[in-house]
Amino acid sequence: MTIRTEVCVVGGGPGGRALALALVRLGRRVVLLEQRAGGGRAFRGESVSPDGVRLLAGLDVLERVRGHTHEVHRLEIADGGSRVLDVRFESFPYAYRLPVELAQPVLLSALTRAADERGGCTVLEPASAIGLLVDAGAVRGVRAKTADGTEEIRADVTVGADGRYSSVRRLAGLDHSAERTPLERDVIWLKLPFPAAWDRRAYRVRISAGRHGLFLPSTDGTLRVGLNIPKGGLRELRSGDIGQLHARLAELAPELEREAAEAILGWSDTHLLDIFTTDVRRWSAPGVVLIGDAAHTLSPILGQGVNHALADAVALAPLLAGALEAPRSGRQAALGAAVAAFQQDREPAVRRSRGLQLRQERMFSLAAAPAAALRRTVYRVLNASPALQRRVLAPAYFPGQRPGPAATPARTEQRT
Structure with missing residues (x-):
């Protein structure tokens, strides 16, 4: 035919x-x-x-x-246990901000x-x-x-x-x-119950030395977690029991330890994404x-x-x-x-x-103490300057927009 x-x-x-x-x-x-x-x-x-x-x-x-x-209002980066960047999307001067x-x-x-x-x-x-x-x-x-x-x-x-x-x-x-x-890492994706103490309006990045994880709210009320591992490192990680993954997650977000132990019972509860450009x-x-x-x-x-x-x-x-x-x-x-x-x-x-x-x-992968300290300084400088935030983040989040008033009041709210 x-x-x-x-x-x-x-x-x-x-x-x-x-x-x-x-x-x-x-x-x-x-x-x-x-x-x-x-x-x-x-x-x-x-x-x-x-x-x-x-x-x-x-x-x-x-x-x-x-x-x-589900609207997201903030991007938060914590490094070594301390918040170093807190970006408020509403502060950007574009019609579509969130x-x-x-x-x-x-x-x-x-x-x-x-x-x-x-x-x-x-x-x-x-x-x-x-x-x-x-x-x-x-x-x-x-x-x-x-x-x-x-x-x-x-x-x-x-x-x-x-x-x-x-x-x-x-x-x-x-x-x-x-x-x-190929980049130097792969990502293990998993879902957890959303912790009651966390702001559901935030994207979070947690960094510890050369390791990091992404923590993203989902429309179904859960938390999506992208945990970085060295490129090809899944076999080594899986050589032990699932507790090794729990420990890796707890290093970045200790407040999620209970949720991880209850929700991630085996490797079938995860998905590996091969990272390359x-x-x-x-x-x-x-x-x-x-x-x-x-x-x-x-x-x-x-x-x-x-x-x-x-x-x-x-x-x-x-x-x-x-x-x-x-x-x-x-x-x-x-x-x-x-x-x-x-x-x-x-x-x-x-x-x-x-x-x-x-x-x-490259910033996320810095593991040596002096390099990690420099990374934290860079993020703190960015955090202190809204103008610098616009210069750095606008190409990623607002590439097709010119500065102007906000669009009609946002009503992009998830039904509960």
Whole structure:
């Protein structure tokens, strides 16, 4: 069976579904492939930056999810048992100031419903791209494995929104331009009951010498914990019993010792995330373009993955829509110019976020006493200067915003 469309989007995560919605809002026809029925994934980012909130508002999706979000007001870093940084997001001079936590299934469902209401988007799920259709040196769509067998989706342009291990990137030969950089650590993710004494409106980072952990509120009322371990260090950690993990957590957050002992009974209660960044030099080839983690894998620091995927989608959609208006004889050239403009537009923002993340990674890993003391001094200087906070954090949290009055009073409160 052959399906003909204008845009084939491979990958039904936030970036892929946001792109499909943005395109149908512009009157274009889309086929979206999602490999997992229901979009199930082992690890999902839930943190949406203030700029991500702005983008959802622009897609008319924010109102759909308001009752399922949880606002975050502060970013707190404690080092060696003492608080060294306390950032108040409300103090930043932008329209959208507060990050939110938003369960990814809720976000994906809202994006899908919004696209369905517009019409023009066909979702094949479960479906995976097993090959690209190539004609005269350009990609003309994908060969997909679906529940009903193999189908061909013929499209003017194919978008790889299929994540950090992108099949589209590999099939299009763009892996050759990708530089993967493993970081010095991996992260063990787990969930704990939220401690009664903690502020649910705060992101927390705890540092002890060269170890650190992320502590994030979840919309389901639990606490998400990302505990760093040396790269490849899971085998050594698991050589003992689960008590070794409890002890590692207690070193950073002793007040969570009881919760950890009661909630984490075995390694099956945890999930390992391999941490690396991928810098893809070329985000496109004739007839195909990459977005999100497929084009630029980032680390979990500052929760940038979902937000850059949304920004990619919003930036790419009007460029593709405009190119698809070109006469058939000049359409491939117009699409080539559009995807080149897309990378030129988005690459600087991604580079800034990656640079900030890598600097934070290096700061967190300082273990020697003099270096750790210097790190604490740096954070205290940052804490004392709102202007410096804006300069350092604005590229991560507010890259698409200019200073201005706050948007309408925030109502992004989680239902209880």
